[in-house]
Amino acid sequence: EVQLVESGGVLVKPGGSLRLSCTASGFTFSNAWMSWVRQAPGKGLEWVGRIKSRTDGGTTDYAAPVKGRFTISRDDSKNTLYLQMNSLKTEDTAVYHCTTEAKSGTSFWINYWGQGTLVTVSS
């Protein structure tokens, strides 16, 4: 059974930094493309970014609102995904979900979700 467990969400002041972690189990983490999706309170889903598997280059992609402020990384030896968030803004307040991405040809989609961890950015 695939399990994704996020941690690290807290209350942080605007301009601050925070690192989220996601511990994965039930699949071969090193082969997986992993991503983060967030959901602001009462709002819709927003794709944040992705990191490919090392065999696929290990490269990252980010949504425009977080590019340059957020960094996704992975430690395959620990089956753990990270989201480093810097220069946080109030609009970054959201539940952050760790997800796995499936791919087929040039298509990719989210197939498993963690329950999420809440990040609150407020003074």
Place this chain on the structure above:
Amino acid sequence: SYELTQPPSVSVSPGQTARITCSGDALPKKYVYWYQQKSGQAPVLVMYEDSKRPSGIPERFSGSSSGTMATLTISGAQVEDEADYYCYSTDSSKGVFGGGTKLTVL
């Protein structure tokens, strides 16, 4: 930036057919995926590659796509289908969600 547009809400009575649309300029060239999110829960994939149903998803769920519009259809909607539904596709190397549609079944 690329956008997917959904109606904010759809309402049907139990047993009726619910149709939720998703429009986007790139949809003729890209697959659409649909997620169901019930209150307080993580989303669940209910349709992939426009019209394929994952195992465990009831047969009353179906999907289609034509031109710039994709549609998720729930034939004979049940009270338990009440949820928020999101379409998802890709723009270059990035994922994009629609704004979500709240389906009310009552």
